[in-house]
Amino acid sequence: MPVTRVPNIKKLRNDRELTQKRLAEAIGVTHRTIIRWEQGEGEPGIDDLLTLARYFGVSIDQLVGELLPDRDLGALPKMSDLSGRELDFWVATAQGDSPEMLDGEPVIVVPGQNPRPVLAYCSNWSHAGPILSEYDMHFTPTPSGIPFDGVLRMEKGVIARPAAHPTAAWGRNHLEAAMRAYLIATLGERIMT
Numbered sequence: 001m002p003v004t005r006v007p008n009i010k011k012l013r014n015d016r017e018l019t020q021k022r023l024a025e026a027i028g029v030t031h032r033t034i035i036r037w038e039q040g041e042g043e044p045g046i047d048d049l050l051t052l053a054r055y056f057g058v059s060i061d062q063l064v065g066e067l068l069p070d071r072d073l074g075a076l077p078k079m080s081d082l083s084g085r086e087l088d089f090w091v092a093t094a095q096g097d098s099p100e101m102l103d104g105e106p107v108i109v110v111p112g113q114n115p116r117p118v119l120a121y122c123s124n125w126s127h128a129g130p131i132l133s134e135y136d137m138h139f140t141p142t143p144s145g146i147p148f149d150g151v152l153r154m155e156k157g158v159i160a161r162p163a164a165h166p167t168a169a170w171g172r173n174h175l176e177a178a179m180r181a182y183l184i185a186t187l188g189e190r191i192m193t
Contacts, residue, residue: 008063010038012056027051050166057189079183080149080169083176084122091121091131091179094186122171122179135185136163137178142170 013023013034020034029048036042044052053060057078082090089106092099099106099118107115119127131137140159142148148159148170160177161168165185171177 008058009034009044009052012058012063013038016056023055027055054166054189059188062188078189079187080180080189082180082183083172085118085120087122087176087179087183088118088120090183090187092118094183095131122175125175128175128178131182132178135165135178135182137161137181138163139174139177 013020018026020038021031024031024034027048028051033042037044049060049063053063056063079090085104085106089099089101092106092108097108097118100109100115101107102109102115106118108118109115121128121131138161140161142153142157142159144153144155146153148157151170153170155172157170157172158174158177159168159170160174160181162181162185165181167181167184169177169180169184171180
């Protein structure tokens with residue numbers, strides 16, 4: 001089986017001004033492994049791809065494909081920063097709807113009908129319930145003053161994690177955390193507009 005190079009490892013590493021050695025230390029592999037991946041002498045397994053994708057905040061498709069935007073990914077908003085109706089907008093998008101913003105509110109526009117509001121996924125348990133069940137969401141309450149995702153959280157919150165995904169998200173309440181975790185698991189860490 002021919003070995004193919006994963007082209008975006010080097011691009012993402014260079015965009016973030018990381019050395020091969022620093023990236024290797026950050027993801028728990030040897031310096032030589034990074035060199036081999038970048039030169040096409042080997043390729044990361046699925047676990048390594050997941051680790052790399054999470055580290056860089058991109059999807060595996062973006063890591064191995066030619067789907068990276070020309071702009072700096074660090075400037076893109078993070079799913080973990082979304083809240084309220086903006087979070088609902090992106091959950092609706094992940095659910096296959098095509099929401100639009102109308103007067104600052106996310107709506108679904110169907111030709112010939114009045115726009116209908118996007119469901120309140122991050123504040124209504126009956127709207128979020130099917131997602132919570134499908135992703136078997138696990139919750140861990142957190143006290144104030146703990147770090148999560150590189151941020152010191154100065155208020156109480158909840159960490160949500162889908163059972164079958166290596167992602168987790170913090171939120172002020174169960175639904176905010178769960179919807180953020182759902183989006184990270186389905187769409188990736190950053191909003192790709």
